[in-house]
Amino acid sequence: MSEGSTAALLTFAGYTIxxxxxxxxxxxxxxxxxxxxxxxxxxxxxxxxxxxxxxxxTNASGGSFTGFPALIYTHGWxxxxxxxxxxxxPLVSMALIGKRMNQIARKTNxxxxxxxxxxxxxxxxxxxxxxxxxxxFMFFYLLAQFKAGGIILSTLFADExxxxxxxxxxxxxxxxxxxxSQAEPDYLLCLILFAGAVIIYVVYGGxxxxxxxxxxxxxxMFVGVILMLGMALWQVGGLETATRxxxxxxxxxxxxxxxxxxxxxxxxxxxAKGTWLFDSGNVFRLxxxxxxxxxxxxxxxVKILKxxxxxxxxELNTKWKAGRIADTGLRVKVTKLEAYEYGAGQTGTYxxxxxxxxxxxxxxxxxxxxxxxxxFWPFAATGQPSNMVRLLSFKDTRTLRYSxxxxxxxxxxxYFALIIIFCCARVLMPGMEIAPDQTMPAFAAQLxxxxxIPWLAGLLVAAPFAAVMSSVDSFLLVVxxxxxxxxxxxxxxxxxxxxxxxxxxxxxTVIVGVLAVLCVLNPPQYLQDLIVFxxxxxxxxxxxxxxxxxxxxxxxxxxxxxxxxxxxGMHMGLTCWGYLTSQEFRAYSFLGVNPFIWDLVGSLAxxxxxxxxxxxxxxxxxxxxxHDASAxxx
Amino acid sequence: xxxxxxxxxxxxxKSSLRELKWIFVIWLLHFVxxxxxxxxxxxxxxxxxxxTVLGMPSWVFWGVFVPWISATLISTWFAxxxxxxxxxxxxxxxxxxxxSDTQTESGT
Numbered sequence: 001m002s003e004g005s006t007a008a009l010l011t012f013a014g015y016t017i018x019x020x021x022x023x024x025x026x027x028x029x030x031x032x033x034x035x036x037x038x039x040x041x042x043x044x045x046x047x048x049x050x051x052x053x054x055x056x057x058t059n060a061s062g063g064s065f066t067g068f069p070a071l072i073y074t075h076g077w078x079x080x081x082x083x084x085x086x087x088x089x090p091l092v093s094m095a096l097i098g099k100r101m102n103q104i105a106r107k108t109n110x111x112x113x114x115x116x117x118x119x120x121x122x123x124x125x126x127x128x129x130x131x132x133x134x135x136x137f138m139f140f141y142l143l144a145q146f147k148a149g150g151i152i153l154s155t156l157f158a159d160e161x162x163x164x165x166x167x168x169x170x171x172x173x174x175x176x177x178x179x180x181s182q183a184e185p186d187y188l189l190c191l192i193l194f195a196g197a198v199i200i201y202v203v204y205g206g207x208x209x210x211x212x213x214x215x216x217x218x219x220x221m222f223v224g225v226i227l228m229l230g231m232a233l234w235q236v237g238g239l240e241t242a243t244r245x246x247x248x249x250x251x252x253x254x255x256x257x258x259x260x261x262x263x264x265x266x267x268x269x270x271x272a273k274g275t276w277l278f279d280s281g282n283v284f285r286l287x288x289x290x291x292x293x294x295x296x297x298x299x300x301x302v303k304i305l306k307x308x309x310x311x312x313x314x315e316l317n318t319k320w321k322a323g324r325i326a327d328t329g330l331r332v333k334v335t336k337l338e339a340y341e342y343g344a345g346q347t348g349t350y351x352x353x354x355x356x357x358x359x360x361x362x363x364x365x366x367x368x369x370x371x372x373x374x375x376f377w378p379f380a381a382t383g384q385p386s387n388m389v390r391l392l393s394f395k396d397t398r399t400l401r402y403s404x405x406x407x408x409x410x411x412x413x414x415y416f417a418l419i420i421i422f423c424c425a426r427v428l429m430p431g432m433e434i435a436p437d438q439t440m441p442a443f444a445a446q447l448x449x450x451x452x453i454p455w456l457a458g459l460l461v462a463a464p465f466a467a468v469m470s471s472v473d474s475f476l477l478v479v480x481x482x483x484x485x486x487x488x489x490x491x492x493x494x495x496x497x498x499x500x501x502x503x504x505x506x507x508x509t510v511i512v513g514v515l516a517v518l519c520v521l522n523p524p525q526y527l528q529d530l531i532v533f534x535x536x537x538x539x540x541x542x543x544x545x546x547x548x549x550x551x552x553x554x555x556x557x558x559x560x561x562x563x564x565x566x567x568x569g570m571h572m573g574l575t576c577w578g579y580l581t582s583q584e585f586r587a588y589s590f591l592g593v594n595p596f597i598w599d600l601v602g603s604l605a606x607x608x609x610x611x612x613x614x615x616x617x618x619x620x621x622x623x624x625x626x627h628d629a630s631a632x633x634x
Numbered sequence: 635x636x637x638x639x640x641x642x643x644x645x646x647x648k649s650s651l652r653e654l655k656w657i658f659v660i661w662l663l664h665f666v667x668x669x670x671x672x673x674x675x676x677x678x679x680x681x682x683x684x685x686t687v688l689g690m691p692s693w694v695f696w697g698v699f700v701p702w703i704s705a706t707l708i709s710t711w712f713a714x715x716x717x718x719x720x721x722x723x724x725x726x727x728x729x730x731x732x733x734s735d736t737q738t739e740s741g742t
Contacts, residue, residue: 077691080698081676084668087698087705088661095717096657100650106723239689247684351684351691353676367673374665397719404713412706416699420690551651627641 009160011458015220015465016197022212023205030208046211051394052406053218054211055094057470058386060221060414063531065464066148069443070436072422075357075364076246076350079419082365085377086415090407092378098391098400100550104625105392112478113385113542114486116392120549120625121557122618124490129561131486133541133568134385138479140534141386142516145472149198150191150520152465155441156458157190183521191517194469199513202473203506207393210473217466222414224460229417231447232424239420245427248347250308251356252433255337256301259290259330264297274434276316276325279332283307283316285431301335305434308345312430350426372594380535380596383543386474389481440464480509533575536587540567540599548607553622559610566606570599649718656716664705671697 046054072079101116108119114134118127157163163186171185180188201209236242259277261269269292277284287303307313319325342363343349343356350356353370354363365373381387394400425432425443432439444460484505489496496504545563548555571587574595578588587595623629676693687695 077694078676080690080694081668081672084672084698084702085665087668087702088664088709091705091709091712092657092661095713096654099646099653099717099720099722103646103650103720103722240686241689243684243686243689243691346680348678348680348682348684352678352693353672367677370672371669374669378661396722397717401713401717401719404717405710408706408709408713412702416702551647551654623640626644626647628644629641 009157009162009458011156011462015462018216019197019201019213019469020204022216023201023209026205026208026212030206046393046395046399048399048402048406050211050215051390051399052403052410054214054393054470054474055387055390055403056090056407056410057214057218057221057467058390058474059089059093059381059384060467060470063148064415064418065221065440065467066152066437068418069422069425069440071364072419073426073432073439074436075355076426077243077419077423078353078355078363078365080416081353081370082373083377083415083419085374086411089378089381090404090411093381093387094391094400094404094407096382097388097546097550098394099397101388101391101546102394102400104550107625111392112481112485113388113546114482115490117545117549117560118486118490120621121560122621123557123560126557126560127486127490129564130542130545131482133564134482134538135479137534137537137541138385138475138482139512139516140530141538142472142475142479142512143520144531144534145468145475146191146195146516147520149194149465149468149472150187151437152441152461152468153190153194154186155438156461156465158186163189179518180521188521191520195513195517198469198472198476199510202476202513203509206505207477210470210477211393213473214470217470218410220459220462220466222410224462225414225417225421227456228421228444228447228460231451232421232428232443235447235450236424236427239424242420242424242427243351245311246350246423248309248311249350249426250310250345250347251340251343251349251358252308252431253306253337253339253344254287254358254433255304255306256335257284257304258298258301258333258335259292260298260333261292261330262297264295265292267294268292271328271330274431275328276320276431277304277328277330277332278317278320279330281313281317282332283313284332285434287434303434304332304334305431306334306337307430309430316430350423368592369594372597376594376596379543379600380539383539383541383546384535385538385542386471386478388542388546389474389478476509476513479512480505483508483512530585533571533585533587536596536599537568537571539596540571540603543567544600544603544607553626554611554617555607556611556614556617558614559607562610563603563607567599567603569606570602571595574598646720646722649720653712653717656712660705660708660712664701667701667704668697671701 068079068083071082104110104120105116108116110116110119114127114130117130118124120126167186167189170189174180174183174185174188183191201213205212233239233242236245259271271286271290273286273288275286275290277286284307285305287305290299290302292299307316316325320327338358339345340356340358341361342354346356349363354365354367357364391400394403422439422443425439429439429443429446432442435442441457441461441464445454445457448454448456448460484501488504489501493500541564544567545560548563549560574587574590575585577590578584578586578595581588589595590598672693676691676697678693685692688699690699
């Protein structure tokens with residue numbers, strides 16, 4: 001058992017124990033308080049650190065620590081422009097609607113986003129439409145985050161002998177169970193471990209446990225990123241060196257090759273994905289598992305990556321000749337090579353826009369895309385119900401103000417550090433284009449190994465795990481609160497006793513979690529696209545209706561329903577259009593503009609049309625939400 | 635719609651609306667700065683010389699890093715000095731809220 005893998009196991013064990021301790025504590029703190037308010041909103045009593053870090057951690061989902069590093073590694077410094085709108089995101093997503101929404105939620109005792117909209121117009125129809133759309137889109141989110149949690153854990157435990165024994169046991173146990181047996185046993189085991197931990201602490205501790213664990217996870221993420229930044233800059237020789245080397249790099253080439261040995265063997269020979277191959281001065285990396293069957297001396301064509309940067313080829317050849325990279329003795333006969341659509345054979349593409357791209361001839365970040373992302377990030381974040389619901393939980397406006405400052409500083413450090421870290425990774429760790437999503441754990445392992453402190457890898461890899469966990473717990477609670485509070489309490493039994501609500505809340509949380517696990521045993525092929533679909537869909541559905549409901553006295557229930565359906569309809573329409581034109585589950589960018597902007601235009605246009613032809617707003621509601629009745633009484 | 639004898643405008647609504655307008659202005663300012671600068675200097679022709687500032691490409695420094703610091707400082711200033719504090723109402727007890735909802739609906 002290696003020191004690193006033991007550390008990984010200990011880190012996970014320590015981390016899980018901490019999470020359960022926090023759940024137990026929060027359960028004790030919540031005793032004696034109104035159950036629904038405590039379970040779904042922590043009794044609206046969170047101060048600056050708790051509120052700021054739960055907001056930051058929920059927003060920084062698994063994508064920030066898996067997908068984002070992969071993009072930086074693959075496309076270089078252009079990701080600084082891609083993510084630049086995060087500079088204003090804390091201000092926009094917290095201050096734009098925070099104070100006003102919290103006020104209305106308190107005035108009406110609303111605990112969920114559909115409830116805020118329902119109470120604002122005293123309309124069950126508004127609440128029902130909002131709840132239905134929220135559950136529909138939010139479920140895709142849950143699926144993606146559960147899958148990410150399972151994958152990160154399986155990477156963390158991959159070399160652990162105890163884990164491998166457990167995997168063998170799971171394989172035997174599940175081989176005859178339909179549907180379940182199709183899942184990889186290591187992934188299945190990790191998915192069950194991850195989901196079990198999250199469901200138990202959410203059920204036991206409710207929103208307060210979610211917030212407290214978010215605080216811990218926020219700290220873990222911060223510490224992990226800072227440690228990685230220091231080690232990456234030290235090992236690369238400073239940022240100037242990293243950027244200068246990055247400038248000289250040429251995008252690699254993807255392709256296929258037939259591998260051969262000098263003579264046939266009497267057993268199957270397998271070569272793991274990621275194996276380095278050296279032939280006639282060229283350097284390749286294996287993109288998938290390759291097998292030479294017994295009695296034969298060649299493989300079928302397998303995926304390979306050809307390194308094209310001269311100094312990388314030289315360094316790798318030197319390491320190979322010095323015995324620091326294993327010699328497979330394989331010959332490589334290339335059968336197909338595909339150059340990047342943008343940036344092939346060029347230097348300087350990793351340090352400028354639009355950045356190299358293997359599939360897009362315009363590069364990764366064309367000007368129009370850069371503009372779209374500066375609009376998309378802050379406003380799409382504002383429209384996410386998981387963020388909105390946090391804005392219902394702060395205890396006073398001072399907490400909101402100081403939390404904006406905290407999150408602004410937190411994001412500045414985390415996201416800029418991530419860009420620098422993974423630009424360094426591109427220089428220090430060649431060939432990760434074969435599995436870009438593994439860049440973060442692989443680089444953590446390499447950095448700590450090279451620094452002579454392999455035990456630290458466990459802590460660094462805990463950062464993305466914390467990010468995924470903090471998102472899953474929030475989404476789980478948003479979905480279950482929508483079912484219990486917005487459907488059962490509003491439409492089935494308004495006078496349900498607290499004991500019944502308690503049992504129902506726990507049951508729905510468990511059922512939603514188990515359903516999500518069953519769905520991601522065999523994740524759909526286009527899961528990543530489904531996440532984009534869900535993010536855009538939620539913002540398209542909720543941003544405009546919420547903004548107009550909070551700030552425009554003329555807004556009506558009919559217009560709110562129309563805006564939600566209009567945004568959703570536009571989102572669905574553009575997604576169908578995209579599928580018909582490109583056969584990919586991706587919304588169509590009409591006139592080259594980000595589909596999210598069209599969604600907002602659609603939502604707003606429909607709302608304005610309905611307002612123009614529909615009835616005027618209820619005057620009592622306008623007085624209730626836009627005037628200060630207490631002042632006139634005084 | 636507003637009538638002469640209506641109670642005064644809700645102060646939380648009034649200040650939130652003012653803050654909303656300023657947030658849009660701050661976002662727009664940084665949008666123009668970042669996108670404008672990066673479009674002008676961050677898309678150089680191939681083979682052009684790389685200029686770095688503090689180890690990062692100069693377009694990143696002036697087009698992303700400096701505005702990021704600016705946005706953080708402005709967000710801090712805005713949150714600490716321009717967002718107005720208000721006494722937010724206390725939530726109603728759940729049972730009371732449910733009763734009042736029922737009454738409202740039956741009354742309309």
